[in-house]
Amino acid sequence: MKDNKMPRVHQKLNSDALFFQLKDQDQKQQEKAVKREDFRCDCQGRYCDGFPAGINPTLVDKIDELEKILKKKVQIISGVRCEKRNAEADGSNHSFHLLGRAADIRCEPMSVDELAAVAEAVGLLVIRDYRDDVVHCQWND
Template identity: 40%
Template sequence: MKNLYKRISRSTIITILILTSCVFLTSLSSRVPDAPEEPLVLESETQEQPLVTPADGAVSEEPVPEEPVIDSRPWASAHFLMDEYACDCAGYCDGWPTEMNPELLERIEALRMACGRPVIITSGVRCAARNAEVGGVAWSFHKKGLAADLYCPGMGVGDLAERAQETGLNILPYYSSGYIHVELPLS
């Protein structure tokens, strides 16, 4: 009975977080209609590159800002910070009980590109204590850096799952909670 209450409260919290994210993203998109997505500017890029190529291949005539805002935290890929994959426990570990598998990082980046919009990672690597807290199985791929839970605001779980499978990821959809679990296939 206690586990049932835990599941209900987790589902409620996740639903509230997803709804809040959707409302926030909707309010942002309604304020700036048809605004082009801001390009990611890395430290290695110089201002001598006046044109930016968006994901759809079109070239923007907009110049790169004179002083671009650069996030100095480490990037896992073009659209994801390493922090997004870190264990979100309450201090049981340093955030990195294991490393994320580079192939998983590549496939999640490919998924983000296939979606054409932000993908939100809700759980990357987990320490054993965090895995137990969220009700993860003892053999969880999260503990090995081989799995992540994610969702894409404005995209249904089924569509996201289909795109994830197209990138070569194994998936476990959680329709009632609004996210999917992705992991690398066993070799």
């Protein structure tokens, strides 16, 4: 087969057109973005100040809602990412982590499937990432 490259995990939810549309939209509404420590870029200050982009406020609200349902905190394994960190993490070029619109979460001892089901119930787009044992949650609106 000519085109047998497996799409990277994040590309399933994303199109480049949507990425750039949302990037543009977010730049106009940057004052609404939030900085929450647990969403900080995990390059640990090597490449950025932790917030190369603000976090989408709806994404934060949805994760709060998820925690209320679960009655416990989820672990944010990866929140916003700078481009270098994203490349290291093998994200797609236009990963929504770059926009502050995605977070990879875990909530032990829940399985990926169990956590993903609740994330979907609060309206998040999810990718079940069994390799890294996280649920990628994304907000596209």
